[in-house]
Amino acid sequence: xKESLMDILCDPLDKSELELEVDERDGEEIIEGRLIGTxxxxxxxxxDGIPNLLPPDMREEWVDREDELSQxxxxxxxxxxxxxxxxxxxxxxxxxxxDFIW
Numbered sequence: 001x002k003e004s005l006m007d008i009l010c011d012p013l014d015k016s017e018l019e020l021e022v023d024e025r026d027g028e029e030i031i032e033g034r035l036i037g038t039x040x041x042x043x044x045x046x047x048d049g050i051p052n053l054l055p056p057d058m059r060e061e062w063v064d065r066e067d068e069l070s071q072x073x074x075x076x077x078x079x080x081x082x083x084x085x086x087x088x089x090x091x092x093x094x095x096x097x098x099d100f101i102w
């Protein structure tokens with residue numbers, strides 16, 4: 001996640017500001033860390049450069065989906081995660097999916 005995204009990100013629960021805690025960075029890119037809602041105190045993880053801004057109940061749904069996908073083996077889960085993370089990156093950036101050659 002680019003640190004400059006902090007200018008436009010907000011807590012999805014109440015639209016308040018988010019505080020950034022960084023565990024690992026590469027230049028301006030945040031690799032690992034967390035975003036914390038200033039009003040709600042909700043913690044949103046940043047893993048592999050992707051902020052997970054799903055509300056808590058939707059994160060639980062994702063864990064359930066990951067369990068379902070495990071029947072396809074680790075490679076199937078890995079591809080699903082990559083596509084899901086790409087989707088999140090597209091939503092958080094000005095890049096549209098039309099800019100990609102599939």
